[in-house]
Amino acid sequence: MRAAFRPSVSRLVVLTLAGAALVTGGLFMQTTRGQVANQSLDQQIAARESKIGPKDAVGHEELARFLFKHARYDEALDQVKAALAINPQFQDAILLKHIIEKKLLSLAAGHQTATTVPASHKVHKLLTMKDIYKIRLWELSRPELRLNAPKPLEGKIVGGDKTLQRFWTHVILRDPRYENQNLTRRDREHFMRPSNFPNQVHFMLQMGTAKYWNKIEILSDPAAMQVFRTTVQPFVLQSCATVGCHRGQDFKGFKLFGAGGTPNIRETYTNFYILSTYAYKGQNLINRGSPQLSLIYQYALPRADAAYRHPGKKPITYRTFNRQKILNWIESLRYPSHDYGVSYQVPKSASK
Numbered sequence: 001m002r003a004a005f006r007p008s009v010s011r012l013v014v015l016t017l018a019g020a021a022l023v024t025g026g027l028f029m030q031t032t033r034g035q036v037a038n039q040s041l042d043q044q045i046a047a048r049e050s051k052i053g054p055k056d057a058v059g060h061e062e063l064a065r066f067l068f069k070h071a072r073y074d075e076a077l078d079q080v081k082a083a084l085a086i087n088p089q090f091q092d093a094i095l096l097k098h099i100i101e102k103k104l105l106s107l108a109a110g111h112q113t114a115t116t117v118p119a120s121h122k123v124h125k126l127l128t129m130k131d132i133y134k135i136r137l138w139e140l141s142r143p144e145l146r147l148n149a150p151k152p153l154e155g156k157i158v159g160g161d162k163t164l165q166r167f168w169t170h171v172i173l174r175d176p177r178y179e180n181q182n183l184t185r186r187d188r189e190h191f192m193r194p195s196n197f198p199n200q201v202h203f204m205l206q207m208g209t210a211k212y213w214n215k216i217e218i219l220s221d222p223a224a225m226q227v228f229r230t231t232v233q234p235f236v237l238q239s240c241a242t243v244g245c246h247r248g249q250d251f252k253g254f255k256l257f258g259a260g261g262t263p264n265i266r267e268t269y270t271n272f273y274i275l276s277t278y279a280y281k282g283q284n285l286i287n288r289g290s291p292q293l294s295l296i297y298q299y300a301l302p303r304a305d306a307a308y309r310h311p312g313k314k315p316i317t318y319r320t321f322n323r324q325k326i327l328n329w330i331e332s333l334r335y336p337s338h339d340y341g342v343s344y345q346v347p348k349s350a351s352k
Contacts, residue, residue: 045063059083064083080093085156126267138334139334141222153198239300273346275296277346
């Protein structure tokens with residue numbers, strides 16, 4: 001992980017907040033005029049985000065500054081939280097988080113009228129990092145919640161020991177299954193150990209409510225999402241996200257993101273969410289109960305073999321692909337699916 005950037009006084013950047021000038025360290029990432037002319041703001045954001053590694057706290061913090069500069073306050077807050085999840089002691093990120101939160105509070109309090117709030121603040125085309133944490137949580141398989149899992153589960157409990165202590169006292173100790181177990185302080189200390197994170201998640205999922213679920217931030221991709229990112233999504237984008245279909249401004253039905261390049265994390269999870277929730281004439285694109293009836297599988301079959309044929313006039317561009325991989329992946333998804341608790345409006349066209 002790169003060390004947190006420590007600027008000299010001559011390189012301080014001034015951010016204006018609610019009429020007051022607040023000074024914070026760091027520089028906005030630079031973009032040449034030629035790049036700006038050839039890229040939309042969303043493309044610039046996606047390009048910057050694609051360069052951020054899984055442990056790159058500085059990269060998230062720099063992107064948060066860029067988003068703040070362009071009045072994308074909610075997204076900026078997600079990025080700075082991602083930076084602090086990696087490095088909780090990152091002072092530049094701590095200060096920036098304070099600035100962003102005050103800005104959002106001032107907007108909510110009416111200090112800035114609705115007519116002056118950028119449209120990008122009101123409508124988000126992609127899922128936020130908070131949404132992604134929720135999807136990761138509910139797509140975890142049971143083996144991934146074991147302490148001896150081949151790939152350790154990465155994440156954090158928001159609020160740390162305070163949240164865990166509250167859960168221990170108000171949930172575990174009051175549960176009939178544990179009331180007569182004579183649990184000791186040593187049991188509590190063992191439960192609260194950082195190395196016990198998979199068990200903490202397991203207990204919160206089994207015994208908690210949304211109050212505690214929302215305190216869990218999963219920082220690593222579940223196995224099902226790794227397969228989606230590397231195998232399923234490339235096939236879907238190559239076959240479906242072509243010009244005039246589910247791509248660009250003139251998309252049909254629903255829109256997919258990141259075609260023609262390497263989708264970043266927010267594009268990937270947004271595509272997954274869209275495919276998971278979208279239905280056409282009562283049939284789901286992803287049918288977890290009957291994977292063979294999933295439209296993403298049916299549309300990949302030769303028309304003569306398909307129970308449901310693609311409705312578009314333009315035929316799907318088929319690639320050489322083992323369609324069994326799609327079925328295997330759908331079967332690996334959590335069933336029945338859980339409500340992620342995500343508030344997102346799937347981009348839909350007037351004509352489906």
